[in-house]
Amino acid sequence: MALVVQKFGGTSVGTTERIGRVAQRVVRTREQGHDVVVVVSAMAGDTNRLVGLAYEIDDEPVGREYDVLLASGEQVSIALLALAIQKLGHKSRSFLGHQVEIMTDSVHGRARIESVGADVLREAFARGEIAVVAGFQGTDKDGNITTLGRGGSDTTAVALAAGLEADVCEIYTDVDGIYTTDPNLVRGAQKIDRISYEEMLELASLGAKVLQTRSVEFGMKYNVPIHVRSSFSDAEGSWVVPEEDTMEQVVVRAVTYDKSEARISLVGVEDRPGVAADVFDILSEANIVVDMIIQNASREQGRTDLTFTVPKANTQEATRLMDVLSAQLGGATVSADTAISKVSVVGVGMRSHSGVASKMFRTLSDASINIQMIATSEIKISVVIDELYTELAVRLLHRAFGLDAA
Ligand code: ADP
Ligand code: ASP
Ligand code: MG
Secondary structure (H helix, E strand, C coil): CCCCEEEEEEEEHCCCCHHHHHHHHHHHHHCCEEEEEEEECCCHHHHHHHHHHHHCCCCCCHHHHHHHHHHHHHHHHHHHHHHHHHHHCCCCECHHHHCCCCCCCCCCCCCEECCCHHHHHHHHHCCEEEEEEEECCEEEEEEEEEEEECCHHHHHHHHHHCCCCEEEEEEEEECCCCCCCCCCCCCCCECCCCEEHHHHHHHHHHCCCCCCHHHHHHHHCCCEEEEEECCCCCCCCEECCCCCCHCCCEECEEEEEEEEEEEEEEEEEECCCHHHHHHHHHHHHHHCCCCEEEEECCHHHHEEEEEEEEHHHHHHHHHHHHHHHHHHHCCEEEEECCCEEEEEEHHHHHHHCCCHHHHHHHHHHHCCCCCCEEEECCCCEEEEEEHHHHHHHHHHHHHHHHCCCC
């Protein structure tokens, strides 16, 4: 007998008919003799609808009430799934985040899980119940509802799998695995059978939304095997596992893109010690996560330019903060550009192979795509380009690195 955590995304529970099919799959696993915890997202479109309602009231909704609102979607889907499982003659009980003690910090909208209470779920197993847990939500130490950021149900599932020492965490979704690029964008994308935590972590944080970044962090830290597979078929999906020897033979494993960031530029900043510290202190105090940063070599008269990216949702606030700071920075000009995207190539093989950067830049330049920013790490290269050329760049790079299906 094994302990299995199964997570179903929004599309998989998008209608009551689909919820019925999820119930059948869950029951099948139970009837094979396994203990099952099911984590579900809100029904397809529900979270977006709730976000839309909040924006009708406030153009930058954040905080406690936003989370109370957003977390409500999952309350609907857990109840419906528990009912559907009961209808099939099995015991089932639904749980909200706080009922299984998913404890988080208090950063509303993107809270981090600090601990999970496995006891309540073990008691449910002892009663012979299939536990159905709301994804995406937790509670802080003061009892406030928190949410884990978009796509957060993946993290709920992997965190519970870690806490329960489950044998596997199955992520059921609307594609049948992890691909060499978004299969909804590039027809020639190929399914990857096994991928290392490290590569998946880069892919997720660079925009491949098939797994939320924090879910991969949990998986890597607690060694949870993650199996990403289709809700609509029994086909074997993709496994996220510790790195294996053969993985370095592939130079570029996948290409990904992210349109969720904006670029902020400070032109003509005074070039003296402490400037960068001032800029990034202020952003971090406002809880704005900065991703790429570029500072130019010093220009004439001791001035320089500083450019960085922030989530699009924070553009207004970041620009406002920089405008206030600009006087102290010697009257720097602040500008923002939201029409950008980041395109990245990822692979552990990049550690031992050279020439990836030159091939990437040449491919883009042959298509007259201008590179605005570059960032590299041991296993990835990212470029910021005009948002308009995202799809073209992804397709060209996918082909250039030999990832297109024959
Ligand atoms: P769910 O609602 O099940 O959580 P998501 O929409 O969050 O599903 O994630 C699945 C989607 O991720 C796919 O429909 C696909 O468009 C997208 N995606 C992006 N990059 C990849 C990739 N490399 N492999 C597979 N899917 C990807
Ligand atoms: N319902 C949440 C969202 O749409 C969480 C999830 O689906 O993982 O982002
Ligand atoms: Mg998702």
